[in-house]
Amino acid sequence: MSRAERSWQPSDDLPGTVGGPSPLSMPDDWTLSTAWQRAQQESDNGGAINDAERIVTLSDGDDYHRVQWALKGRTLVAECDGDGYHYNDSWCAHVASLWWQWVRGQIVVTHLDTGREYPAPPTWLRLDDDPTAFDQLTPAELDAYLACELGSFGVREFARYTDRAAGTIGNLLTNAREKTGGRR
Template identity: 75%
Template sequence: MSRASRSWQASDDLPQSVGGPSTLSMPDDWTLSTAWKRAQSENDRGGAINDAERVVYLSDGDSTHRVLWALQGRTLVADCDCAGYQYHGGWCAHVASLWWQWVRGQIVVAHLDTGREYPSPPAWLRLDDEPTAFNQLTPAELDAYLTCDLGSLGVREYARLSGRSPGTIGNLLRSARDEMEGRR
């Protein structure tokens, strides 16, 4: 299911709104850190606030945390309101818990630019990529470019899945490639 008709807006109904997105990189010691151990052993009793934000409430914790957790461009953007997020370079227990849930198919992550939802990390995902690198593309061009050129689907397969004609997908890809190469 696509949410392309919606655009993400920060929620006004919860305090401590999360700021601008930052990108993540996998830590070298991710399996050994306390944050990752908590993420893998505790249950998250929180849930989605909107397409891009979630409340994370770990079972052994005593407070909720608001986390930005969404795809933008070719990367994952995340931000948490806890001190551990700053201390651990982005991988606090709350962010790690969302990653753990996502790779196990327990949550769906929305793409802020295309509106598409991903039940698991897509093949084209790069954690340390620039979130605004594809801003010049339309949502349809970006979706086709990520899915066909950077992902694992061919034009015809993607056309069948998206309900578009192969010619339309080809035109979107040509336009996206031209834009990425600065020819438009």
């Protein structure tokens, strides 16, 4: 399946399907909160449901939580079905656990638009960005724009990495720059 053919749909085989994506932003007191302490101290016995959703079961709890956890545009979108997520305005222990696992290379996060998988947070990531900011780009344009314009790849390096011609990547970047007006 090519990246352009991929699309994410919520899984309907489990109760408590989470809604549409909302971007995250780092809380001011993240190192001191109970949620962040739990995330760093407890293990997660859950796993992936699909490219965008995971089950999180912390070792000190007795139930599971369904969490949407994926990249969209240039941001991370997340939502947890637990009460703590809504009470804490997004950073519950389950969401914090996924962040903690991701920055330590223990899980892979999928980009909903491009299908690319990231074993660690990419250099272009902005937690509080609008997830729809790059909707006008095709998946290939967005992939090239994130990697070369906003990330650390050079055009030729990204062409080799994706098994494309450098001219193709250049054209994708030109189109993306025109559509975004050079927005960074």
